[in-house]
Amino acid sequence: GENVEQHPSTLSVQEGDSAVIKCTYSDSASNYFPWYKQELGKGPQLIIDIRSNVGEKKDQRIAVTLNKTAKHFSLHITETQPEDSAVYFCAASRVGYSTLTFGKGTMLLVSP
Amino acid sequence: GAVVSQHPSRVICKSGTSVKIECRSLDFQATTMFWYRQFPKQSLMLMATSNEGSKATYEQGVEKDKFLINHASLTLSTLTVTSAHPEDSSFYICSARPGDRNSYEQYFGPGTRLTVT
Numbered sequence: 394g395e396n397v398e399q400h401p402s403t404l405s406v407q408e409g410d411s412a413v414i415k416c417t418y419s420d421s422a423s424n425y426f427p428w429y430k431q432e433l434g435k436g437p438q439l440i441i442d443i444r445s446n447v448g449e450k451k452d453q454r455i456a457v458t459l460n461k462t463a464k465h466f467s468l469h470i471t472e473t474q475p476e477d478s479a480v481y482f483c484a485a486s487r488v489g490y491s492t493l494t495f496g497k498g499t500m501l502l503v504s505p
Numbered sequence: 506g507a508v509v510s511q512h513p514s515r516v517i518c519k520s521g522t523s524v525k526i527e528c529r530s531l532d533f534q535a536t537t538m539f540w541y542r543q544f545p546k547q548s549l550m551l552m553a554t555s556n557e558g559s560k561a562t563y564e565q566g567v568e569k570d571k572f573l574i575n576h577a578s579l580t581l582s583t584l585t586v587t588s589a590h591p592e593d594s595s596f597y598i599c600s601a602r603p604g605d606r607n608s609y610e611q612y613f614g615p616g617t618r619l620t621v622t
Contacts, residue, residue, distance in 0.1 A: 425609040436511075436598050436613040437549070444609070482548065486609060491537055491602060493611060497548045 395420040397485050399496025407504055412473050414499045416483035417465040423485040426466045427493070428457060431480045440481075441468070473503045508532050509601050511614035518589055518621055526584045526617045528599030534579035535601035539611065540572075543596045555582050579604065589621045 396419040406412050418426075424445035429437035443450045443457045443466065450457050456469040470477055480500050484493040508531040518524050528538060536557050541549040553569075555561040555576035563569045571593075573585040582601075586593055596618055600611040 427610065429613070434616070434618070436509075436615045439507075439610060439612060442610065491609075491611075492539070492551060492554060495548045 395423060395485055395487070395494040397483060397494050397496040399483050399499060401499060402497065403500045403502070405502045405504065406473050408473060408475060410473055412470045412477070412501055412503075414468045414481055414483070414501070415465060416467070416485075416496050417463075418485040418494075419464065420485070420487060421461075421464065423487045425486045426457070426459060427484050427486075428455075428468050429482045429484065431482065431498075433479075437482060470501075473501075475503050475505050477501060478503045507603070507610070507612040509599065509612050509614040511599055511617050513617060514615060515618045516620070518619070520590055520621055521588055523585055523587045524589055524619060526586075526597055526599075526619075528582045528584070528601070528614050530580045530601040530612075533601070534604045535582075536579060536604040537602045538576055538582040539600045539602075540574060540582075540584050541598045541600065543598060543616075545596075549598065552584075586619065589619070591621045594619055594621045 399416045427442035430440045431437040441457050443459050454471045459466040480498045482498050483496040486493050510529045512527045538555050540552045552567045553561045553563045555574045557576050561574040576582040598616040600613045602611050
């Protein structure tokens with residue numbers, strides 16, 4: 394089955410800095426890679442996703458890059474703000490198989 | 506759009522009783538819904554996948570007789586924890602996938618905190 398590794402487990406940055414979270418996956422058939430943000434006591438919120446037919450996707454301060462050859466994808470947050478503080482999960486899925494395999498999460502702390 | 510609700514948000518019950526958690530997709534139809542369990546500071550653990558009108562598919566190690574799942578309509582799935590025990594205390598989260606076969610996205614509910622005393 395699919396295995397998703399996520400690093401780092403915790404990340405502390407100063408407000409205004411950039412943050413990068415990296416994930417690797419094992420199943421070369423995976424073709425959908427979403428990122429979720431989870432605030433304390435709440436459910437995960439889909440913030441951005443990418444499919445394997447593109448290498449990069451951007452939405453304002455958030456971007457995701459995908460390297461299919463190396464089987465890794467990354468979340469980039471620029472100009473971080475304290476409200477970006479949360480746990481971020483990456484996940485992977487493949488065509489015809491609707492379940493997601495999640496990474497273990499990254500706790501991002503943005504200090505003012 | 507793509508809003509998923511859960512009810513209740515918190516529940517406390519006594520050991521041996523049953524608890525029902527509802528998951529609703531508010532602005533889309535979901536042929537597939539998922540139930541997850543999350544322990545503190547851990548990732549989401551998939552418990553089961555439910556498709557509207559058919560029996561749920563449970564992940565290995567999840568007791569189907571203990572965690573009853575019903576997906577009776579395209580907007581509602583329920584999880585019933587039967588004969589709850591303290592070790593069932595956890596954060597239960599549902600997600601829903603829009604009915605379009607080309608859709609990949611899953612949208613999550615806000616979660617239900619279950620405490621069994």
